[in-house]
Amino acid sequence: MILDTFKLDGKVAVVTGAGRGIGQAYALALAEAGAAVATVDVTPAEATVARIQALGRNAKAYAVDLSGAETAAQPLIDRILANFGRIDILVNNAGIIRRHPFTDHSAKDWGDVLAVNLSAPFFLSQAAAKAMIAQGQGGKIINIASMLSFQGGILIPGYAASKGGIKSLTMLMANELAPHGIQVNAIAPGYIATDNTAPIRADPARNQAILDRIPAGRWGTPDDLKGICVFLASPASDYMTGATVNVDGGWLSR
Numbered sequence: 215m216i217l218d219t220f221k222l223d224g225k226v227a228v229v230t231g232a233g234r235g236i237g238q239a240y241a242l243a244l245a246e247a248g249a250a251v252a253t254v255d256v257t258p259a260e261a262t263v264a265r266i267q268a269l270g271r272n273a274k275a276y277a278v279d280l281s282g283a284e285t286a287a288q289p290l291i292d293r294i295l296a297n298f299g300r301i302d303i304l305v306n307n308a309g310i311i312r313r314h315p316f317t318d319h320s321a322k323d324w325g326d327v328l329a330v331n332l333s334a335p336f337f338l339s340q341a342a343a344k345a346m347i348a349q350g351q352g353g354k355i356i357n358i359a360s361m362l363s364f365q366g367g368i369l370i371p372g373y374a375a376s377k378g379g380i381k382s383l384t385m386l387m388a389n390e391l392a393p394h395g396i397q398v399n400a401i402a403p404g405y406i407a408t409d410n411t412a413p414i415r416a417d418p419a420r421n422q423a424i425l426d427r428i429p430a431g432r433w434g435t436p437d438d439l440k441g442i443c444v445f446l447a448s449p450a451s452d453y454m455t456g457a458t459v460n461v462d463g464g465w466l467s468r
């Protein structure tokens with residue numbers, strides 16, 4: 215039956231940035247659908263893990279700074295494999311944003327954002343894909359894009375470049391990993407109320423301008439993204455790969 219294809223019983227998911235915001239919703243959604251979940255944050259996501267364990271699912275928090283993913287990714291994946299036995303789903307959600315005008319944007323802000331938002335998904339996906347290929351049962355990798363994968367925005371050159379890049383990387387990974395039964399897609403959230411967007415929600419003029427452009431007439435919530443995450447993590451999406459799916463209250467249609 216169709217709803218059975220959305221179930222994740224017996225699957226092991228890795229979710230980065232699962233301690234708060236959108237990543238916490240992804241981790242809970244995957245657990246509600248049946249998966250065990252390894253969370254990866256700078257500050258271990260103990261509250262998320264407790265909520266997953268309360269659902270009766272296995273969960274464990276890993277404290278890793280993904281700005282050093284080039285060296286941290288493989289040891290992290292090895293530890294998760296040792297603890298959980300396998301990896302079926304990777305959600306590259308952790309992300310940061312720095313807001314300064316283009317001409318004043320520092321090399322540090324540029325480098326920090328690219329490291330977490332683009333390089334970390336590259337290195338983590340590389341390590342996870344090798345594990346999935348060795349398991350021989352396919353897998354699912356979900357990257358997190360943005361409206362800035364489609365638009366330039368203002369004040370956020372590093373973020374826009376990282377989110378444009380993640381859309382392209384998603385397509386390349388989809389092409390190369392398809393023969394192994396691994397599907398790679400990206401979710402492009404619209405404007406979602408989290409810590410990441412608190413500064414623009416606190417600016418009355420900017421907040422109103424954004425609201426006026428969203429056909430749904432409201433900011434999104436992390437819970438608005440749970441359905442697409444489970445779909446892309448599950449066999450229900452097995453013929454879908456290389457896509458970047460906007461979940462934006464209609465923003466891009468406007």
Ligand code: NAP
Pocket residue numbers: 230231232233234235236237254255256257258278279280281306307308309310330358359360361402403404405406407408409410411
């Ligand atoms: P958030 O509330 O600011 O949470 C960011 C998460 O990423 C936290 O759990 C944080 O962990 C983790 N993180 C940040 N830097 C890290 C690092 N160096 N190593 C490991 N973990 C790190 O962000 P959000 O709004 O939920 O956004 C989640 C994702 O969705 C991001 O990729 C973001 O770009 C994307 N997105 C958000 C929106 C939106 O409107 N909010 C829209 C489009 C796309 P700690 O708590 O340990 O710092």
